[in-house]
Amino acid sequence: MREDIFFCIVGLGESGYYAARLLAKKKFRVKATDSSDNSELRRKRSKLNKAGVEVELGYHSEKFYQGASLFVISPSVDNENPVLRYAVNNSIPVISEIELAWMYSPAKVIAITGTNGKTSVTTYTYKVLKKMGLPAYLAGNIGIPFSSIVENLSSSDIVVLELSSFQLEYTQSFHPYIAVLLNISEDHLDRHKNLKAYLDAKLKIFANQGREDFAILDLTDGIIKENSKSISAQVLDISGCEPEGLDPNRKAVCLICDCLGLNRNKFLPEIVKLKSLKHRIERVESVDGVWFINDSKATNPHSTKWALKNIDSEIILIAGGRDKNTDFKIVKDEVSEKVKALVLIGEASEKILNSIGGFVEVVKLAPDLKSAVNIAFKEASRGDAVLLSPMCASFDMFKNYEHRGNMFKKIVRDLKKCGS
Numbered sequence: 001m002r003e004d005i006f007f008c009i010v011g012l013g014e015s016g017y018y019a020a021r022l023l024a025k026k027k028f029r030v031k032a033t034d035s036s037d038n039s040e041l042r043r044k045r046s047k048l049n050k051a052g053v054e055v056e057l058g059y060h061s062e063k064f065y066q067g068a069s070l071f072v073i074s075p076s077v078d079n080e081n082p083v084l085r086y087a088v089n090n091s092i093p094v095i096s097e098i099e100l101a102w103m104y105s106p107a108k109v110i111a112i113t114g115t116n117g118k119t120s121v122t123t124y125t126y127k128v129l130k131k132m133g134l135p136a137y138l139a140g141n142i143g144i145p146f147s148s149i150v151e152n153l154s155s156s157d158i159v160v161l162e163l164s165s166f167q168l169e170y171t172q173s174f175h176p177y178i179a180v181l182l183n184i185s186e187d188h189l190d191r192h193k194n195l196k197a198y199l200d201a202k203l204k205i206f207a208n209q210g211r212e213d214f215a216i217l218d219l220t221d222g223i224i225k226e227n228s229k230s231i232s233a234q235v236l237d238i239s240g241c242e243p244e245g246l247d248p249n250r251k252a253v254c255l256i257c258d259c260l261g262l263n264r265n266k267f268l269p270e271i272v273k274l275k276s277l278k279h280r281i282e283r284v285e286s287v288d289g290v291w292f293i294n295d296s297k298a299t300n301p302h303s304t305k306w307a308l309k310n311i312d313s314e315i316i317l318i319a320g321g322r323d324k325n326t327d328f329k330i331v332k333d334e335v336s337e338k339v340k341a342l343v344l345i346g347e348a349s350e351k352i353l354n355s356i357g358g359f360v361e362v363v364k365l366a367p368d369l370k371s372a373v374n375i376a377f378k379e380a381s382r383g384d385a386v387l388l389s390p391m392c393a394s395f396d397m398f399k400n401y402e403h404r405g406n407m408f409k410k411i412v413r414d415l416k417k418c419g420s
Contacts, residue, residue, distance in 0.1 A: 006031055008065045010083045011074025012055070015097040017044050018148040019072045022100065024051040025151070031068065033060050033083065068092060072100050075141070075166035096170040098163065101146035103173070107137070107157040110256060111205050113168065114182025116303045117249045121182060122162035124253045124274050131270045132262055134158055141167060158260075165201035175208040178259050179233065180216040180252055184223050185302040185330075199223065209233035214259040216252055243268060250274065279405035281307050284412050289382030292373075292412040295389035296405030301330040304389040308334035313385045315339050316376040318369075320346035321392030321404075328355035328391060335359045341379040343372045347396045369397070369404070373411045 009020045009032035016032065023030045030053045034041055037058035045055040056064045060083050065071075071087045071094045078084075087094045102109070112122045122142055129136035137153065139146045140161035153159065161176070168174075184199055206215050215233040219225045219240070228235055236259070241251035243264075250271050257267045276282060279297040286292075293311065298304045299321075308315065308331065317339045328351065335342070341362035344352055349365055357363045362379060366372035369388075376386040388408045390401075398404040 005029065005069050006067070007070045007072065008033065008068035008083070009053075009072045009074070010034075010060075010065075010081065011077045012041055012044055012057075013074050013076055014143075015145040015147065016072070016074040017048070018145040019074075019097045019100050020048055020053050021051060022104065022147045022150065023072075024048070024053050026104075030054070031056070031065060033057075033065055035060055062086065070095065072097060073170050075164060093172075094170050095172060096167050098140065098146055098161070098167045099171045099174050101139075101150045102171075102175070105146070105150045105153055105159065106155040107153040107159045108155075109159050109161055109176040110178040110180070111140075111161045111163050111174075111176035112180040112182070112252075113163045113165070113202055113205050114180070115185045115300065116306060117182045117252075118162050118164075119297065120249045120277055120280060121180065121252045122160055123277055124249065124271070125256050126160045127274065128253055128257060128267055128270045129158060129160065129260075132257075132267055134260075136160055163205065165198055168204045169201040171204050171207075173208060174204070176205065176213070178214045178216065178256055179205040179209060180256065181205060181218075181224060182238070182248070182252060183218060183221055183302070185300070199227070203227055203230075206231045206233060216255045216259070218248060246271065279401060281310060282405070284409050285416050287377065287412070287416045290377065290380040291385045292408075293385050293387045293389075294405045294408050295387060296394070296401045296408060298389040298391060299393050299401060300324065300326055301328050301391045304391045305331045305334055307387060307389045308338050311338070311385055311387065313383055314381075316341045316343065316379050316384060316386045318343045318345065318366075318372045318376055318386065318388045319352055319391050320344045320349045321390045321394050322346065322396040323348040323351055324393055326391070328352050331391070332356050332359045340384070341376065343376045343379070345369060345372050345397070346390075346392060348392045352391070369407055370411050373408065373415065377415065 006029035007023055009016045012034040020030050020032045033056040041057050048055050112118050126136050126138040135157045137159045141164045142162040210232050213233040215231045216236045217224050218238040236255045238251050282294040284292045284294050295307045315338050335356050336359040339360050342360045343364050345366050364375050394401050394404040
């Protein structure tokens with residue numbers, strides 16, 4: 001090990017932690033820095049120290065990372081981070097954890113991205129491949145770092161990766177056999193400068209593909225169709241997938257299976273049986289004839305638009321959270337048609353009110369989620385649905401969308417107990 005050469009991990013979330021472990025196992029000198037300092041990070045620091053990794057918590061001191069030959073950036077690290085600025089200003093290579101794991105992976109990769117639906121398609125694909133008896137692994141933005149599984153993989157394995165724009169942004173040689181782009185709409189514009197920058201990050205999923213690879217996308221999306229001309233892989237259109245009765249997410253899974261040469265007579269029944277995921281239009285309980293539906297994973301207006309279109313009853317919509325610089329007017333037509341009352345929570349309440357408040361008869365503000373559920377229930381009639389579909393990030397009030405969704409489910413179940 002050369003002491004004058006080291007690699008620096010920026011951000012010690014799960015992906016950063018496993019990236020540091022992977023590099024340490026490969027006998028590189030590794031440093032890791034995180035601007036936060038808490039008990040969980042100290043626990044990780046202790047484990048990494050034992051593996052020979054130097055760790056800095058609580059700040060990013062230039063003296064600590066100065067001289068690094070390569071920076072591995074965690075998805076949560078934004079472009080204004082001082083370490084990233086240092087790397088760019090000094091022309092030092094910057095890669096994502098996905099790129100790092102790819103460099104050591106012998107497996108075939110199916111990579112799935114898009115503004116909406118990527119978690120569903122990733123999970124569905126994994127489940128169907130396992131049912132078909134294939135050696136499939138699940139990783140990426142789904143919550144399992146690619147670098148945490150890479151050392152267990154062989155050339156006969158298949159890794160199904162959910163990828164966010166943050167993870168794709170700093171890829172260079174990443175080369176999936178099958179790359180899927182489900183859709184594109186405004187999202188994460190608090191992180192990306194504009195829609196073009198966001199789109200450019202997503203399109204990197206196809207950058208290294210050739211004619212032996214497959215690109216699956218929806219050519220009814222004008223932005224995607226326009227950019228499909230530059231893709232070198234064989235392009236398959238989700239909207240042109242033949243089986244009747246499948247939604248776009250399940251059609252994408254069908255095309256993935258086709259690319260792998262699987263028998264439709266065997267995998268189509270498995271696709272039909274797939275159930276919706278937790279926190280995505282998830283029916284929780286019926287209380288006095290009112291259904292409560294958890295759509296906490298809807299962190300942008302396009303996700304909420306999808307939910308509103310796919311619920312038949314009248315809706316009391318609970319929305320709000322931390323704004324990601326998106327346009328809430330996207331949902332005005334569905335709100336006008338389906339929503340009888342709007343209950344707003346969180347930092348974005350005023351912006352949502354100003355954007356779509358005029359398209360619904362009743363609008364109420366709530367200080368927290370429990371109050372919002374109680375207000376929504378009072379506004380609902382038998383046969384209505386109370387829908388939590390926030391259109392926003394959760395970080396103003398919750399750890400993540402799962403925490404928000406689980407709290408909603410608990411509040412609803414407590415409400416049912418009180419009424420029984």
